[in-house]
Amino acid sequence: MDKLKSVLSGEEARKDDRTILEVANEASTLGWGTRVKGFVGCFVVGAIATILGVCVLFIPKVGITLFIVFYTIGNICTLCSTMFLMGPMKQLKRMCDKTRALATTIMITCLVLTLCAAFWWKNFGLALLFCILQVLAFTWYSLSYIPFVRDAILKMLAMCMK
Numbered sequence: 001m002d003k004l005k006s007v008l009s010g011e012e013a014r015k016d017d018r019t020i021l022e023v024a025n026e027a028s029t030l031g032w033g034t035r036v037k038g039f040v041g042c043f044v045v046g047a048i049a050t051i052l053g054v055c056v057l058f059i060p061k062v063g064i065t066l067f068i069v070f071y072t073i074g075n076i077c078t079l080c081s082t083m084f085l086m087g088p089m090k091q092l093k094r095m096c097d098k099t100r101a102l103a104t105t106i107m108i109t110c111l112v113l114t115l116c117a118a119f120w121w122k123n124f125g126l127a128l129l130f131c132i133l134q135v136l137a138f139t140w141y142s143l144s145y146i147p148f149v150r151d152a153i154l155k156m157l158a159m160c161m162k
Contacts (some may be wrong), residue, residue, distance in 0.1 A: 021099070038084035046077030066120040068127050072111055079107075098105055100144045108139035 030038065052146045053070030057063050073124035095104045112132040143149045 017022060031089075035084045039081050042077050042084060046074045046079075048074075049077060050074030058160055064124045064127070065118055068114055068124075068131060072114050072134070075111060075138060079138075088124035095141075100141060103137055103141035103144060107134065107141050110134040110137055 049070045051074075053067045053074060056070065057067040060068065088096065094100065110130045114127050114130035114134060117123050117130055140150070143153070
């Protein structure tokens, strides 16, 4: 009966005209409750990784490396948690908006450079600098989702510099 109903209403023709991405998106859509659970779970994992990174910071010899790894994993998990709420494609499109593109680029670059500084270059001072830049870029990126906050911060900084 549902098949006859969809043919008569014209839905069957529309289903054939869909692209592969649209079909994959429909097949992978999650319910709102599942999205919220995924968001909370991923966010909590990110927060735990970040807190764990701070806790292991003072372990001799390996503490700084573990901090960098856990902190970076925590930031990645926190960033990915919002993909559960919006969906991955919408999140990626919003990350590349003109208001967020620079912050996104700096944030992802700092994530990669932090790991490079820790493992390939073995320069922990540089790795810590990139961790600080991660925090600043991630904060600036997050503030872009709150209307007019970044403009207010820039105006406040301009007033302080006078």
